[in-house]
Amino acid sequence: MARTVRNAKIDTRSARLKLTERREPYWTPISAGCYIGYRRGAKGGTWIARFRDDDGKHHYDALGAADDARDADGLTVYSFAQAQERARAFFAKTAQELAGDYEPSVGPYTVAMALDAYFADREQRGSKGLAKDRAAARARIRPELGEVELAKVTTKRIRDWQSVLATAPKLSRAPRVGKAGVSRPIDTNDAEAVRARRSSANRTLTVLKASLNHAFHGGRVASDDAWRKVKPFREADAPIVHFLSDDECRRIVNASDGAFRNIVKGALLTGCRYGELTRMRASDFNADAGTITVRESKSGKPRHVALTDEGRALFTELTAASTGRNLVFVRDDGKAWGPSHQQRPLDAASDRAKIEPPATFHILRHSYASALAQRGVPMGVIAAQLGHSDTRMTEKHYAHLSPNYVADTVRAALPALGIVEKSNVKALTPRA
Structure with missing residues (x-):
């Protein structure tokens, strides 16, 4: 946010009341060629903006009423x-209009239009995670806020939407193509379920x-100002890391069928x-070095993953x-794994x-990283293996x-x- 300029003559309501009524505004320079003016009238003041272009021509805009008689609401x-x-x-x-770089919209500019423009810009820049964010906007933002004009978006409206979103039922993937997704209500008595919904709400916000x-x-x-005041839920994104023990890793492998x-x-x-595994090709495996190359990762940068002897034998x-x-990894019928073929x-x-x-x-993935962390592997090494840009995320989780x-x-x-007596009782390990 740009720094707010100060002017003792018009900063406050009481200071402005001392000014003489006149047609010519009291101008305050904001930056080179940019001014804001206060016009003192008989029934209160108004704000005026003035812009001087490269040819010296002045452009004006009536910004709205000053908070002389009524408290400021940011709308009128x-x-x-x-x-x-x-x-x-x-x-x-x-400045954009004068440079020919501004495309005026027809009618009010809405939240839906802002989403479309934002996603189009990300797509042009090759942004990752675009499909997931578009889906979240389609399911959670557009139904409630899509038709709202940007100039009428208020802090209260966003906070109300945020509160509803934090308790909204979780959407489940449709059981079959062509079927609508079903929703599952959350258990408000389950602290982890509440945390997870708030975390999801934070991502959508x-x-x-x-x-x-x-x-x-x-x-x-x-x-x-309206959305800058809205803050995400606190302590909702604490890392809850689930990982498998060595025994569970062996069991999940043995329980998997065929090429899966x-x-x-x-x-x-x-x-x-x-996704990195399903795109991996035979040329990405270097048998001599004992590494695989991930050419297309979430960060957009390739990385080399060192393999153990067991990993080298697999590849x-x-x-x-x-x-x-x-x-490298194909289905039993020899075809490629699809983006939704893994969970069932x-x-x-x-x-x-x-x-x-x-x-x-x-x-x-967590099981792999957790196994390394438990054996004292430095966080920098784990971060490099996982493709994290630095160790912050790695340290947060592991x-x-x-x-x-x-x-x-x-x-x-x-x-x-010596305050805990030794016992001969052995704890029973639950059978798998």
């Missing part, structure tokens, strides 16, 4: 700070605010995402009779292996699993107090 009555935000939007829009910011910076709306077993093995031995077996362009066979394997909650490919200096020092230094 504006404080000096709010008027500056509207003026900056006018300056940007006018991020999409909404990003689209509105895109519209604001494009001069489509005068102020970003290979891709489960690949996930556990590389930490790669499902050697799967690429033995392949040409460089052949996919993994649910079935989890059920047979008695694993609860059912494993997902993200849990397989640092608590790693042997650390503090825990080792406490256990070595604290004396045994």
